[in-house]
Amino acid sequence: MQHRTLKTAFAALVAASALVLAACTPATDGTTPGTTADASGAPGTGGTAIGFITVGPKDDYGYNQAVIEASVIVGEAFPDMQILTAENIPEDDSAVATMEQMIDRGAKIIFATSYGHLDAAQKVAAAHPDVVVVQQGNAIAGEPGANIGTYFGTVYEPMYLAGIAAGAATETNVLGYVYAFPIPQTIANINAFIRGAQSVNPEATVVTVSTSSWCDPAAQREAANSLLSQGADVLTQHQDCTKTVIDAAEAAGVYTVGYHADASELAPAGWLTGAVWDWGPLYVDIVENITVGDFTGGPFNANYRVGYKTGTNPFVLAGYGPSVSAETIALIAEQQAWLGSDEGSPFLGPVLAQDGSEAVADGVIPSYDELDGMNYFVAGVIGNLAN
């Protein structure tokens, strides 16, 4: 009896597998069925909604909050458009599904705002030629398609200035940096920060700890404690949500340099300064450019970068804390003007890499493109890039 059941089951299984195999077709290029190509208009035109996806929550005292706040400004500038926002969208394939949900609700313009959303953004752009996807912070290698681009500010410039404040403040000469992933954007931030600090304090070093997450408060707490135990007396970070590290620094009585958002209220005593996002004007420019049909071949159909040199860096310096001296503030203002000039850069050579080799030759200023590929720490950084 038992054997017969098993035999029957086995036969059924074989039959089922055969049917399945017959029904199978090899996966093609990953395009999704139901592609809604509109031959009449330029990519991104004719939509009724604009979509924004963020990797973290809307109220993270940081990166994602800045995106959502700017999406409100876009809504005010384009009152006929519905603003669709989706938070906590992971940096994996499920972001594709969420963006397609937005497309099915009339969105022809989508802002994919986390670094790791690029794969999903490219997949959506390839499957929906009528939709424009702009990605925040990453860079597309090679020629971008007609309906995709990336944009960002030069985040390392204000971090260089904040480094000056940190270098002037430290007494232990040990700064602490909590970061997420060893990607060029972050590496450039850390390098600029220590070079800023060393410009006023050659003895300064920065210890780095990675959390492998844009927002993991438990890992952040651990990282902050580890940095404090190594003698760091200024903590800064490259995390999307910034509260945990700032709270830890304030509780330990050390200084803080903020990131993404003005969190000075969290650290009334230890706040030095920080860098904050002001995305509104750039987002409005991008949407304007897309809706009039000028996207393809235009400035945003590329890796669009703005900074102090273009005068429109969306990443601006936050206010100063009570301990920052007038002298330091004046020096930072002077350095900001220098960064905006043709001769200024946090990475004006000579720049020595961590191992002592020459990374940038004397008198050379690396281009924005080169800095988008930065994959080495400079002298003064303690920690390695392998996790």
Add this chain to the structure above:
Amino acid sequence: MTAHVDTDVDPQAPPAQATWQSKLARAGLRALPHVGRWAAAIAGALLIFSILVSFKGANPIDVFGDMWTSTFSRSRSIGEIFIRMAPLALAALAVVVPARAGMINVGGEGQVIVGAVAAAGVGLATDQVLPGGVVLLLMAIAAILAGALWAGIAALLRLVFNVNEAVTTLLLNFVSLDLLLFLIYQPWRESPTQQPATRQLATEAQLPTLAATGVHVGIVVAVIAAVVLALALGRTRWGFRLAVVGGNPEAARRAGMPVTVLLLSALLVGGALAGLAGMIEFAGVETKLRPGFGTQIGYVGFLASWLARHKPVPVLIAAFTLAALAVGADSLQLDSGLPAATINILTALLLMAVLGWTAFRKKAA
């Protein structure tokens, strides 16, 4: 074809000559309170959720309506449900088998990850030289072995040192995550200028899709696995013995059953299933390893198994429900403007209601 194993005698057993009509009627009457409880539990959860949603300024009727429309009347969403359901169902089955032997496998998450890691290792090493079908087969074998091996560590600790497998499987999840991160930060990292990730698996070596639906064959694998397990647990000597060990290991030992082998086999089969889930997610959806690979498939699968009372075929329904909720989550944000965490509240309410208010009949576990 049910995996239900009734070990006690029903005092109300119908007389032998009872007609099928009367049998059916009796069965219906017996099921009535059970069905009623489920309905009450789900209704209660939805009611509490409605109240919470109202406080957020949304109309609960609209919220449910939009969620339903967005999830079930959109072909892309239906496909998405089946894509998400496949690894969830396999990860749930990875809990079902050890549960039959009285063990709790909390390590699905880690076993999914090592399965995906093994699949990626084999797949990325061979996809340029071997035909796609062969690569797929090799990846599946590697993932099954890796998942079983990972669960085997916990099994060994249980059998040799009598360490509780619920603890070891859970702790091994964190080790597997570190393993994944090490590999994608160092030896397997594609580009130093991108977020740590492997390169993409060649298109020919990705899971084929079912006709033009865009749904990969993972769902078929999951359904076959559930049916086979239902038969194996319900109709074979191995399945019967597992249930005896799960019910009373001492009795099983005295009856001369190889308890050690049975416990080991249950965890190994569980790990193998979770490993396969990792391979399916890797080769069918993600096609590269990223830091957040598999986001919680193992843990959600664990819930699905408990929701299904550790029975293989109901696991499919539980996995479908949880996958549909995950797909419906976008609607809560996009149509109703509710925070992302709202879906977690709805899922948690449903789970607590169903697990807490419907009777857990121990004999059937």
